[in-house]
Amino acid sequence: MNEQQVWTVEAKGATGRIDKWLAEQQEWSRSQVQDWLKAGHVEVDGRIVKPNYKMTGTESITVHIPEAVELEILPEDIPLDVVYEDSDVIVINKPKGMVVHPAAGHVSGTLVNALLHHCQDLSGINGVKRPGIVHRIDKDTSGLLMVAKNDLAHESLAQQLKDKTTERLYIALVHGEIPHELGTIEAPVGRDKNDRQRMTVTDKNSKAAVTHFRVLDRYEGFTVVECKLETGRTHQIRVHMRYIGFPLAGDPKYGPRKTMKMNGQALHAAVLGFEHPRTGEWLSFEAPLPEEMTFEISQLKKLELES
Numbered sequence: 032m033n034e035q036q037v038w039t040v041e042a043k044g045a046t047g048r049i050d051k052w053l054a055e056q057q058e059w060s061r062s063q064v065q066d067w068l069k070a071g072h073v074e075v076d077g078r079i080v081k082p083n084y085k086m087t088g089t090e091s092i093t094v095h096i097p098e099a100v101e102l103e104i105l106p107e108d109i110p111l112d113v114v115y116e117d118s119d120v121i122v123i124n125k126p127k128g129m130v131v132h133p134a135a136g137h138v139s140g141t142l143v144n145a146l147l148h149h150c151q152d153l154s155g156i157n158g159v160k161r162p163g164i165v166h167r168i169d170k171d172t173s174g175l176l177m178v179a180k181n182d183l184a185h186e187s188l189a190q191q192l193k194d195k196t197t198e199r200l201y202i203a204l205v206h207g208e209i210p211h212e213l214g215t216i217e218a219p220v221g222r223d224k225n226d227r228q229r230m231t232v233t234d235k236n237s238k239a240a241v242t243h244f245r246v247l248d249r250y251e252g253f254t255v256v257e258c259k260l261e262t263g264r265t266h267q268i269r270v271h272m273r274y275i276g277f278p279l280a281g282d283p284k285y286g287p288r289k290t291m292k293m294n295g296q297a298l299h300a301a302v303l304g305f306e307h308p309r310t311g312e313w314l315s316f317e318a319p320l321p322e323e324m325t326f327e328i329s330q331l332k333k334l335e336l337e338s
Contacts, residue, residue, distance in 0.1 A: 048083055053073070067095075068082040075092055107144040111149055118152075118181075122314075123178060125172075130170045131176070154182045155182065174318050175300045175316055195262070199259065199300065203299075206287060207277045218240060232270060302318075
């Protein structure tokens with residue numbers, strides 16, 4: 032077994048299943064930990080145990096972390112909605128349902144696979160799995176994404192994101208009728224200790240997160256808002272809107288389920304602005320709402336007119 036590293040810990044006072052406990056200790060998913068346990072990569076007091084092993088709080092645990100297997104990322108002829116392109120950057124209007132870069136369970140059909148077919152000159156700063164990717168949007172979030180075609184562009188765009196000088200506006204349909212016109216949510220976001228696949232507002236192992244929002248329209252039981260990101264944490268808008276009591280419509284992870292016939296959250300990256308990494312010119316782009324969101328909002332308007 033090729034081992035990249037060995038992680039050992041004294042689990043004093045720990046209780047419950049070992050797979051859940053281990054996933055809470057590091058940036059590991061529970062499914063990943065379960066795979067390691069099944070493969071015999073985890074030892075408790077020198078012996079291999081199953082994922083459902085119940086801890087007593089006196090164990091010494093050793094995790095043999097397997098060496099990461101490098102994925103072969105292949106170009107794929109997938110249509111792209113290219114909003115802008117030059118020798119330094121590409122701006123893509125990503126469709127809902129497309130994963131941005133390959134990962135376990137998504138080695139094909141991603142934006143990166145499509146980009147590799149579209150052009151060969153992508154920045155290599157993020158390695159072979161994420162060439163050119165400066166920032167991400169969730170699989171079921173549609174809209175604008177900037178991609179770097181060389182390292183100069185990548186460094187410039189990444190610095191602009193860090194300096195908070197880019198413009199990123201999202202349109203969201205949320206549950207509930209927000210009573211005020213403007214708001215700012217300033218609440219730290221970190222991984223949910225009870226579910227490693229979810230993020231939450233927490234003071235533990237969190238990062239500062241700020242979202243500004245503006246009400247665009249109200250309907251019975253719903254509000255359309257424009258959200259402006261000051262930071263870019265994982266699932267930030269989805270987590271923040273849920274935190275203030277107005278979760279996104281269609282969001283299977285953070286909102287009420289099956290309230291609309293949508294596959295995933297009603298969230299669209301509508302506006303993207305940044306300084307061109309070579310010329311210094313300010314570039315700004317807009318992408319119209321996808322048909323699914325437009326339809327759901329039109330149905331809300333129709334119900335309002337009929338009532």
